[in-house]
Amino acid sequence: MITLARHWHRRDVRFLALIAMTALLIALHLGEGLRLAAREGSGHRVIDVKALERRIDAGDLSDREADWYHLATPQESGGGGP
Amino acid sequence: MSAVACELCPRACVIPEGAAGDCRVRVNIGGKLRATTYGRPSAIHIDPMEKKPLYHFHPGTQVFSLGTAGCNLHCLNCQNWQLSQRGGDEIEEVYPAEPAEVVAAAQGERCRGVAYTYSDPVVFYEYVEDTATLARAAGLANVFVTAAYINREPLRRLCRVLDAAHGDLKAFDDGFYRRVSGATLRPVLDALVTFREEGVWIEIINLVIPTLNDDLAMIRRMARWIVAELGADTPLHFSRFQPQYRMRNLPPTPVETLRRARAEALDAGLRYVYVGNVQGDVGSSTYCPRDGTLLIGRSGFTITDYKLTAEGRCPTCNDKIPGVWL
DSSP states (O other): OHHHHHHHHHHHHHHHHHHHHHHHHHHHHHHHHHHHHHSTTOOOEEOOHHHHHHHHHTTSSOOOBOSSEEEOOTTTTTTSOO | OOOEEEOSSTTOOEEOTTEEOTTSSEEEETTEEEETTTTOOSEEEEEEGGGTTOSSBSTTOEEEEEEOSOOSOOOTTOTTHHHHTSOGGGOSOOOOOOHHHHHHHHHHTTOSEEEEOSSOGGGGHHHHHHHHHHHHHTTOEEEEEEOOOSOHHHHHHHHTTOSEEEEEOOOSOHHHIIIIISSOSHHHHHHHHHHHHTTOEEEEEEEEOTTTSOOHHHHHHHHHHHHHHTOTTSOEEEEEOOOBTTBOSSOOOOHHHHHHHHHHHHHTTOSOEEEESSTTOGGGSEEOTTTOOEEEEEETTEEEEEOOOTTSBOTTTOOBOOSBOO
């Protein structure tokens, strides 16, 4: 009887630990999303830059430098710095 | 890795190396921001000025119209989404045309001007500025068809070479902008005021979408704001929604809704209010606000009647009608 109780206890603990870890991961994921959403000016899109450069080389697109930008400050780039 | 911060529009994108801004076409390559669609339009047409729509600006003339891929708004009802919601690298059809070539082509086609349109020309700002500078020197007018989601400083510089703007005021409701277009209202209002301050002729369009922005009280608030900030002589166009792109669940706008919106805006003090996308509607013609004389009759994009004097006056009462006439 005691052996059975210990067996169930260990199983419960492991199960509860699994639930807690899952909840923590979900919370971190949601928190990161909220942090990014709250940080103004974070918008960008990941693109296939190699494909883009091939089209630039072929003349389909331009590499003309744009106006109206600056190197991002560490604060703007989320602490990573330019 | 050098991230750059774009200063062009209120999104203020911070773009890591090898990524694009939210507009998809301004790309950070090697720590420098590149305007990848400069000189690379994906749509070129010769349109009547009425199609922009501009009703008080060189009516009945043709305008050389071009647009590139990309947009800084993401409207669920976008009618040009195949162009606007793609990056330059995702579009096969590209027609290389440097600014001088655009101006030469516009002149060759006997167009009155060049229109920067289809997608939002904010995202191909440098191309607009260079082309417009050459076009103005050649005696052509420059027309900017935009949702006006642009910062004030770059807009002020661009206004030096613009003659007319067609500003899309999607709703007088910030929640609508956030839900439907992924943007905000305040910067749009600021940009519209900037056009007026800089002396650019401006007309406003409002696409009326059933249940989303057809509330007459909101339309009245919008009309009052236009009267107060842009002037009672600013033309306002109410346009008919057609289900498309990601908003196919709503019906086309009933014509009666557009007529009620027009009546509300006229009652709020605007003097030139139009109904668009409705063939032959009485609300698509221009009337003298003083005596009701039909000044310019329209059916679709065609002018059916033109009674303004050479000085742009009503032939009955001689009142000056605001606009840039022939």
